[in-house]
Amino acid sequence: MVRYFIWISLVLISIFSAFFGAVDINLHDLSNPDSLGYKIFFFIRLPRVVFAFFAGAILALGGLLFQTLFRNSLMTPYTLGISSGAVLGAGIAIKLGLGTLLFGFGAIEIFGFGGALFSVLLLLYLSYFLKGLGQNSLLLLGIALSFFYTSALMVVFYLGSAIQNDTLIRFTMGSLGVISWQKPVILGFCATFLSIVIYMYRFDLQLFAISSQHATLKGVNIKKTTTILLVVSSFTIGVLVSMSGPIGFVGLVIPHMVSRLYAQSINHLIIKTALFGGMFLIACDTLSRTLNTQSELPIGIITSLIGVPFFIYLLIKK
Amino acid sequence: MIKIKNLTCSYDKNIILQSTDAVIEDDITILGINGSGKSTLAKAICGLLDYKGEILVDATDIKNLTFVQRAKLISYIPAKLDVYDRFITVEEFVLLGRFAHKGGFSTYSQTDKDMAKSMIKLLGIEHLGKHTLNSLSSGEQQLVQIASSLTQQSKIIIFDEPTANLDPKNSKKIAKHIKELKNRYFVILITHDLHLANYIGSEILFLKDKKLQHFKQSDNFFEPKNLSELFGVEFDGMDIKYG
Numbered sequence: 001m002v003r004y005f006i007w008i009s010l011v012l013i014s015i016f017s018a019f020f021g022a023v024d025i026n027l028h029d030l031s032n033p034d035s036l037g038y039k040i041f042f043f044i045r046l047p048r049v050v051f052a053f054f055a056g057a058i059l060a061l062g063g064l065l066f067q068t069l070f071r072n073s074l075m076t077p078y079t080l081g082i083s084s085g086a087v088l089g090a091g092i093a094i095k096l097g098l099g100t101l102l103f104g105f106g107a108i109e110i111f112g113f114g115g116a117l118f119s120v121l122l123l124l125y126l127s128y129f130l131k132g133l134g135q136n137s138l139l140l141l142g143i144a145l146s147f148f149y150t151s152a153l154m155v156v157f158y159l160g161s162a163i164q165n166d167t168l169i170r171f172t173m174g175s176l177g178v179i180s181w182q183k184p185v186i187l188g189f190c191a192t193f194l195s196i197v198i199y200m201y202r203f204d205l206q207l208f209a210i211s212s213q214h215a216t217l218k219g220v221n222i223k224k225t226t227t228i229l230l231v232v233s234s235f236t237i238g239v240l241v242s243m244s245g246p247i248g249f250v251g252l253v254i255p256h257m258v259s260r261l262y263a264q265s266i267n268h269l270i271i272k273t274a275l276f277g278g279m280f281l282i283a284c285d286t287l288s289r290t291l292n293t294q295s296e297l298p299i300g301i302i303t304s305l306i307g308v309p310f311f312i313y314l315l316i317k318k
Numbered sequence: 319m320i321k322i323k324n325l326t327c328s329y330d331k332n333i334i335l336q337s338t339d340a341v342i343e344d345d346i347t348i349l350g351i352n353g354s355g356k357s358t359l360a361k362a363i364c365g366l367l368d369y370k371g372e373i374l375v376d377a378t379d380i381k382n383l384t385f386v387q388r389a390k391l392i393s394y395i396p397a398k399l400d401v402y403d404r405f406i407t408v409e410e411f412v413l414l415g416r417f418a419h420k421g422g423f424s425t426y427s428q429t430d431k432d433m434a435k436s437m438i439k440l441l442g443i444e445h446l447g448k449h450t451l452n453s454l455s456s457g458e459q460q461l462v463q464i465a466s467s468l469t470q471q472s473k474i475i476i477f478d479e480p481t482a483n484l485d486p487k488n489s490k491k492i493a494k495h496i497k498e499l500k501n502r503y504f505v506i507l508i509t510h511d512l513h514l515a516n517y518i519g520s521e522i523l524f525l526k527d528k529k530l531q532h533f534k535q536s537d538n539f540f541e542p543k544n545l546s547e548l549f550g551v552e553f554d555g556m557d558i559k560y561g
């Protein structure tokens with residue numbers, strides 16, 4: 001019952017989300033391509049809703065993937081410092097004032113991906129020395145690295161000009177604001193790619209979710225599979241973070257919410273987690289645009305303010 | 319047949335088994351004092367642990383096998399199963415035994431599903447099919463793990479202290495299953511329970527002082543005098559003398 005109520009609300013909010021915001025849009029505008037309402041709806045609001053959907057899907061899937069691979073509820077790209085690495089990479093690109101580079105991807109995206117990939121490889125490399133110390137050490141390592149990247153970003157701030165720093169600060173607050181369809185389309189490809197790869201590996205992940213020993217015994221090449229999945233997810237998360245800045249909380253909590261709502265094993269939860277994460281972020285973004293008409297609230301604030309009470313409710317309720 | 323040649327296993331700098339050899343032709347029971355390396359040996363055979371030397375199964379060095387090939391050859395049943403996934407059901411868990419057989423990224427076939435079902439039936443745990451793994455008792459978990467191993471269709475099955483966490487009734491049930499499986503599989507049993515080892519009736523591999531020592535049926539392993547010598551405590555029959 002709770003399940004249906006939540007899904008129906010999310011779907012309804014997602015459908016009508018593009019109609020909410022600082023400027024009211026009526027249905028009449030939508031048939032008139034010359035009206036301001038038409039332009040706002042099709043080139044600002046709708047791309048933003050689509051962007052939010054794919055961003056939420058990537059964040060939630062990333063969380064599900066990390067939690068499963070490492071069998072720890074706190075493991076996410078965010079807590080392990082992958083997002084901070086991406087932010088640092090993107091921050092350096094902003095500081096250097098780099099423009100468009102290759103294949104339509106901007107320098108910021110490429111640096112963001114580079115930062116994410118660097119941090120995941122460093123984490124994997126260092127984790128080989130953690131033999132026998134368990135998952136908690138890996139988590140600690142990730143958190144420590146995360147602090148390191150954040151401090152390095154402070155150095156970038158310190159060296160930056162006032163104008164660069166303003167861009168940087170807004171970037172680190174996280175935002176889903178996009179103009180035109182380029183970013184939503186790129187992110188859509190990334191989200192689809194990530195979903196397909198995770199879905200292909202769903203039975204491997206089901207074994208991972210039992211234990212790494214069990215996965216090995218049943219025929220999974222753990223090192224190879226972990227590396228492939230981490231590199232693919234770092235790629236998508238790197239691209240996302242370089243476009244939106246860091247958005248916390250979604251990756252940590254959405255996978256838990258979905259698994260509590262359904263009480264099913266991981267291979268049944270992949271698509272549901274992606275859809276839930278996507279629509280959850282649309283709902284949060286809709287609120288961030290409508291609560292205060294003077295300016296938008298940063299999206300990270302809303303995700304936590306709504307998500308935390310809801311998560312506590314799910315934790316307590318059996 | 320399993321041939322162990324010049325095997326050395328260690329955790330960090332702590333050497334557990336050192337340059338030891340053995341030829342295991344048929345079902346075997348591995349005994350030894352705590353820390354003598356029983357589970358270490360089993361884990362080396364399963365690919366869970368790096369080692370120096372050679373372990374050959376029917377003349378194939380298992381180091382050369384892929385994970386999938388190894389899973390088709392050997393399955394391992396630990397004393398206790400730690401499961402992170404709180405929602406996986408018995409049916410799903412047993413079906414995962416077919417992972418190495420399904421091939422690549424394909425899904426499980428009807429044959430795979432039928433086999434999982436028939437193994438669940440064979441072990442008499444149909445009523446647990448929809449239960450989650452975490453809700454089971456230790457005895458039920460052992461039965462589920464056996465079903466999963468049978469579904470894996472590996473030639474060799476390793477039981478690592480299967481009765482360690484079980485009450486007498488469940489121990490008996492599991493012991494019967496193990497004895498039955500000896501007819502169709504190469505069963506390696508690791509245990510501390512001398513009564514169980516005696517009941518299963520395989521030859522004995524005793525681990526002591528970082529070496530493997532093979533006892534054939536004619537070697538009267540279960541003689542109190544022999545047991546006292548090996549374990550370093552006095553025995554009365556197959557039971558230790560307390561007091």
